[in-house]
Amino acid sequence: MTAAPGTHAESSGDLMSDATLLRSMVQVEAAWLDALVRAELAPGLHHDDLVGHLLGLLDDEAGAVLLEAPDNRPVEGLLTLLRSRTDADTAAWLHQGLAQQDVLDTALVLAVKDVLHHVVEQVKAQITALTALAERHAVTPMAAGSAETPTPTTFGAVAVVWLDSIIDAADLVVDARSLLPGQLGGSSGTLASLTEIARLRGEADPLSAAADVVTDVAERLGLRERRAWHTARGSFTRTADALLACTDAWGRLAGDVAALADPAVREVEPAEPRLPALIRQTAEAAPPLGATLHLASAGAAWAGSPGSLGAEWRAMRELARDAAAAATWTTELLDGLGADEARMLAGLQASASAVLEERSALAALVGADAEDDSEPEPYLGIAEDMVVEALERAETFMEENA
C-alpha cells in the first residue's frame, strides 16, 4: 500500500480524535473541580495533580465507547466511569455546579482550538512556499486561466491571488480562535447551583465567589470567559465559517493547480498528483457541513437535546478534522510545486493575437501611432506591483503570528 502523502497521520492524527475529545472532557471536569477546591467551596481533595489524577482514570478504549452510539450522552457515562475509579470525596464533588452541556461544549471548543492552531501553523508554511513562488515568478508571463479570451498575467500574480485568499481566511481563523469561549454556566447558565454552594459555604458574596470560579477555570483552560451560550451558537458558526474560508481558498488553489497540471497543459507539476483531488473533495464536502451548523444555530431552541451529541457536534467535528487534513495537504502541494516557465510562455503566445488586437484598438481610440503596437513590452499592467504588495501583507501576517 502506498503511504499517505505526507505527514498528516503523524502530525495531526490526534486532532478531533475520540481520545482527544474524551481527554478534553476530563480536563474541563478537572479544571472546574480544582477551582472549587482552590476557592474553598469544595473540601481539599487527596490529589496534588487533580487533572493528572482524573486523566489517569480514563481508559481510552472503554472511554471511546462513550462517543460512539449516535444517541449517546457521553458525559453521563464518563462521570459514572470516573466516579467508580476514584475516592468518595472526589466522586461526590465531581461535576457539582456544571451542566452536561457545559462539559460537551467546552471540550469541543478545546479540541477545535487545537485544530485552529494547526491550521494557522500550516498557513504559515503555505505562506512561506507561496512567497518563494511569487518572488521567483514575479515576472514570469503566462495566460490568465479563467477568461474566455485569455489575457496575460504572471505566475507570480496568480500565486499572490492564492496567497491573499489564504491570508484572508487565516485572519478569520485567528479571530475565531481568540474568541472561543468556555461554556461554564450550569443548567440555566445562571451559575445557580454554584451560587447556592457558595451561599451554603457561608460566602459573604456568593455571586462574586461563583463568578470568580468561572474566571479561574476559563483562564486555566485558555478560553475566553463568556456567559451562557447554550442556545447562542455563534461561536461555532463563526469558527466553522472561518474554516470554510480556508477550505474554499485551498480548494480554489487546488482547482487551479489541477487545471495547470493537466496532461495537456503541464504548466505546473505537483510532486504528488493525488493532492489536488483530495483537497477539492474536502472543499466540496465542507459547505454542507457549514449549513448544518447554521441550521443547528438557528434552531438551537427547539432541536436541543441537552447533553447529547447532536448534528452540530458531528458536523463541527468533521469539518474541523477535514480542514486540518486539507491544511496539511495544501502545504505539501505547495512545497512540491514546480513551474514550467517555457510552457507558460508558450501558452501565452497562443493568445497573442487577441492582445495585439486590443492594443491596436486602444491605440486607435487614443489616436496614437499604430506602430506602437509592435513594441516588445509585455502587456502586464501592475502585475509586478501586485506581487510586491501581497508579499508585504504576507510578511505582516508572519510577524503578527510568529
Add this chain to the structure above:
Amino acid sequence: MTAAPGTHAESSGDLMSDATLLRSMVQVEAAWLDALVRAELAPGLHHDDLVGHLLGLLDDEAGAVLLEAPDNRPVEGLLTLLRSRTDADTAAWLHQGLAQQDVLDTALVLAVKDVLHHVVEQVKAQITALTALAERHAVTPMAAGSAETPTPTTFGAVAVVWLDSIIDAADLVVDARSLLPGQLGGSSGTLASLTEIARLRGEADPLSAAADVVTDVAERLGLRERRAWHTARGSFTRTADALLACTDAWGRLAGDVAALADPAVREVEPAEPRLPALIRQTAEAAPPLGATLHLASAGAAWAGSPGSLGAEWRAMRELARDAAAAATWTTELLDGLGADEARMLAGLQASASAVLEERSALAALVGADAEDDSEPEPYLGIAEDMVVEALERAETFMEENA
C-alpha cells in the same frame, strides 16, 4: 388582502431590486469614466454630471430585461443600451479598461452594502427594544425553556441571550461592510488596458496613473480598494456568513418566541402572530444559500463564466434580500412583544420541586442545615448580573455605530 406586517415594502423594497442593481452598474461605469476624464486619460466629455447623465439614459423597464434571462450577461446589453443613447465620445470611452466582471462584482457589492446598512439600522432598533425588555424583566422569574428539567431563569436573562447573539452577528456585519472591496482590475486584474491607455497618452509613469484611477473610483464609490478578486470570492462569503449569523440569531429568537407564545403557554404575546414563522422560514432557507456561495468560491476557477450572472450572484442577491426582510420583521416582532409575568411565574412553579430537590442535595453535600432549603430567595444565580453586563455591551455597540 391583509397588508404585509410592517414597513418592509416601504422601507426596504428597493434593496437588491432589479432597478437598484442596474443603477449600481451604471454608477460603476460612470465613476470609472469620470475618473478617466479627471485623470486626463480620456478626453473631456460634454456632461457636467456624468453619473446623472448615464443614470438618466437608463430606462428601468427596458433595463430590467437585462437581468432576467438565466443565461444573461447584462453588462453587454447595458453597454449597448447606454451607447445607443449618448454621444459618440462618451460611447467610445465608456467601459474602456474595465472588465464586465468588474462591473458585475462592484455593482453587487454596492447593492449589498445598502443591505448591510439596513441590517445594522434594524439591529439598532432591535437593541433598543431588547434593552427595554431586559431592563423591565431583569428579575422576572420564569422557567428556562430548553432543559429537560426546567430550572429557573429570568425573562431578562433570556432577552440578553437574544441580545448577545444579535450583537455578535451585527459585529460581523459591521466588519464585513468595512471590508467590501471594489473590483476594478480589467480582464486579468492587472489594469493592463488602463496602463496601456496611460502609456499611449504619454504618461511618464503609466502604472501609477492607472493605480491612481482605481483609488479615485474606489473612494467615490465608498469601497475599499483591493486588487483583483475575480477568483478570490472571500469578500462575498464573509458577507454572506455575517448575514447568516444574523438570520441564525433572529431565527432562534423567533423560535423561542413561538414556543413561549404557543396557545398552551402564552408567556409572551407577539403583536403580529405570523412574524415568528416568517422569520424562521428565512432562517431555514438561508444556510443552503451560504453553502452555494462557499461552493462557488471554492470552485471559482472552473465554474466561472466571465461576465455572466451565475449561481453566486443569485444566491448572494436572495440571501441579502431575505436577510433585509427578516431584519425588519424581527424589529417589528420585538417592538410589539408583550410578556405575561403571572404566567411566567406559574410556569416556573410547575418545576419548583426539581429545584427544591437540587437545593436539598447541595445542602446535604455541603453538610449544611436542610432548613435553608425553605428560604424564599429565588434560585437565580447571577441572572441579574448577566443582564447588567449585556446592557453595557449593548450601549457600547450603540455608541460605536451611532
Add this chain to the structure above:
Amino acid sequence: MTAAPGTHAESSGDLMSDATLLRSMVQVEAAWLDALVRAELAPGLHHDDLVGHLLGLLDDEAGAVLLEAPDNRPVEGLLTLLRSRTDADTAAWLHQGLAQQDVLDTALVLAVKDVLHHVVEQVKAQITALTALAERHAVTPMAAGSAETPTPTTFGAVAVVWLDSIIDAADLVVDARSLLPGQLGGSSGTLASLTEIARLRGEADPLSAAADVVTDVAERLGLRERRAWHTARGSFTRTADALLACTDAWGRLAGDVAALADPAVREVEPAEPRLPALIRQTAEAAPPLGATLHLASAGAAWAGSPGSLGAEWRAMRELARDAAAAATWTTELLDGLGADEARMLAGLQASASAVLEERSALAALVGADAEDDSEPEPYLGIAEDMVVEALERAETFMEENA
C-alpha cells in the same frame, strides 16, 4: 448584446413565471367552483365558461404584485381581486370549501407539471442527439478521461454513459409527474366544509357527494387524487429529487464536454462555448435547493405558515425554472457537438505504453506467448456492446414516451 444561446426565452420563458402561477391559482378556483355547480352543491352561475370568465378577470400586472412581497399570502389578495370584479353569486361561492393552502399547493403542482413535461421533451431531443453521436462513434477509440492511468474506451461508450444517466433521471421525472397530486381537502384536509354544504343541501350521502367533487376537480386538472398532504410534502421532494437527478446528469455531461473541449485537448467542440459553464452552474446551485425542500418537508409541522409562500415554494420554483433552462441548454449543447476523431486517437496513443504493459502482464499471468501483445486489435473490451445495449434502452424510452 449577444442573444441568449438558443430558444429558451421563446420556448420555456413562461414556465414557472409569475403569470403562469397566478393563472394556475385561478384555474384551481375555477375548476373547484365549476364542480360545485355541476354537483348542484352551488347554484347555477351566469357563466358558460367559468374558467375563461375567471381568467379574464385577472389583470396580470396587478396580479403579479400578489406574488412579490416575501410575506405575502397571495390567495387572499387574489380572492379579493376576483370577487370585486365578478357578480355577487360567483363572489359568494368562490373558494367555498377550499383552503388557501389547497390553492397554493395545487397551483404550484400544475406549474411544476409543465416543467416536467418540458424536461421530458428536451430529454427526448437529447436522446436523439446522443443516439446519433453514439452510433457514429461506436468504435472511435479515445482515452477514458478520469482515470490516473488512462485506458482506452470509445467516444460511443462515453456518450452512452451520458445517455444512461439522462434516461435514469428522466425515468424518475416521468414517475414523479404521474404521481403529482392535487391538494383538495379544505382546512383540516377532511373536506369538512364541503361535506357540511352537501348536508345542508340535503344530499343523502354528504360524504360521497364531497368526495365526488374532489374526484371531478382532480380529473379536470389532470392530477392524481390524493387525500390531505398539507403536512406530507413527499410529492415535492420526490419531484425535486427527480429534477436534481437531471441537473446532475447534465452537469456531469457538461463537465466532461468542458474538459474534452479545453483548448489544450480539443477532442470535442461545442457550437456555443458558454453552454457547459451555464449548465454546470445550474447543477451546482440545485442541490442546496433540494436540501431546502427536504428540510421544509421534515419540518412541515412547525415551520408552516398556512397559506403563505414560504421557503419551500421559492426553492421549488427556482429549482424547476433552473432545470427547465438547463434542459434546453443541454439539448443545444448536444445538437451542436462536434467530435475530432484524429485528436481522440492521438490522445489515446499517448497512453499506449500503459496498455501494452498491462497486456504483457496479463500474458505472463496466463502463461501465454508474449508476441500476442503486438496484435493490432484495439483493447476495447465490450465497449461496442455497451453502445448497442444502451441504444436499445433509448429506443424503449422513446417508444414509451412518444
Add this chain to the structure above:
Amino acid sequence: MTAAPGTHAESSGDLMSDATLLRSMVQVEAAWLDALVRAELAPGLHHDDLVGHLLGLLDDEAGAVLLEAPDNRPVEGLLTLLRSRTDADTAAWLHQGLAQQDVLDTALVLAVKDVLHHVVEQVKAQITALTALAERHAVTPMAAGSAETPTPTTFGAVAVVWLDSIIDAADLVVDARSLLPGQLGGSSGTLASLTEIARLRGEADPLSAAADVVTDVAERLGLRERRAWHTARGSFTRTADALLACTDAWGRLAGDVAALADPAVREVEPAEPRLPALIRQTAEAAPPLGATLHLASAGAAWAGSPGSLGAEWRAMRELARDAAAAATWTTELLDGLGADEARMLAGLQASASAVLEERSALAALVGADAEDDSEPEPYLGIAEDMVVEALERAETFMEENA
C-alpha cells in the same frame, strides 16, 4: 449511564461499520475470483470455500486502519494484506480484471443494501404500530395542529398522514434497493482486461466469456447487473433521496409528537421523551448530506480520485447509518406512544366557536335553517374514510413486502 433507548446497538450496530465495509470488499474480491475459476479463466485454486478463506484472512483490527486515513485508498492496502496471507496462485489472480473503484463501489452498495433492508423492516413495524393507533383512534376528535384557526380532525386521521408519508418513502426505498447495481467493469468500464484474459485463454468468444463472469458475480452478490457507472452516480443519489424521504417523514412525525407531547399540551405521551429530538436531529442533518451526494454526482468527472474514499463515500455512509438509527428510534417512539383522548377533546373544544361560526356562515350561504348548527354531529368530514383508505394501503404494502 442510562442505556441507549431501545435496541439499536444490538439490532443495527454493524450496519455500515468499518468491519462490515471491509468484509464487503473482501466479498466482492472473492466473488469475482470465484467466478474466474468457475469460468476456467483462472486456474483451480486450493480453496473449497474461497469467500470463507479470504474473509478468514481479514484481521478486523488491522483492517480497520485501512478505512481511517482521510486520504486512503483502502483497496490497495487490503490487497497487500490479503496477498501476504494466502498462497501464490490466489495472490496472483486476486483482483485480476477488476478496478479498485469496482471494489469500493460494489462494497458500499452491499453495505447500503443491508441498511435498506433494515429500514424496510423497521417501516413494517412502524406500519403495525400506526395501524393500531389509527384504528383505535379513527373517530377520536382533536384540533388539527398547524392551522392558525384550528379545525377539527381525528387522531386517526393525523396518524394516517404520518402513515402515508412513511409508506411513500418506503416505496422509494424498495425501488432503490431493487435497482442497486454492482460495479464490475474494470478500469474503463469496458471489461478490457477480463476480455484479454479470455482471449489469452483461447476462448472462442472472449466478449461473451467476460460478460458471463459479470453476470455470475452480480447474481451471487444479489445485485443488479449494470454496465460501467464509475461516473454515473445516479444509483447513489436515488438511494440517498429515498433515505431522505424516510428521515423527512420520521422527522415530521417526531416534530408533531414533540408538539403534542409538550408539557402544556400533553395530548400524546412518548414512552421515551428523548426520542423525538434524536429523530429530528437526524432529519435536520440528512439533507445537506444528500446535497453533497448530488454535488458529487454532478461533478463526478472532475472531482474523482479513482479508488479513494471521497466525499461521496463518507456522505453515503453517514446518511445510511443515521437513517438506520432513526428507523429504529421511530419504531420505538411509535411502539410506546400513548394518546390522551380527554385532553384531545378539551383541546378541540377550545376552538369550538370558530367551527360554529363557519357552520353558521355556510348555512347562511346555502340559505338553510340556522338551527342545524346546533346539531351534535362532529364536524369531521371524511376523516374516518381517510383512515379506512390508508389502512388498506398499509395492508397492501405489508403483503407486498412480507
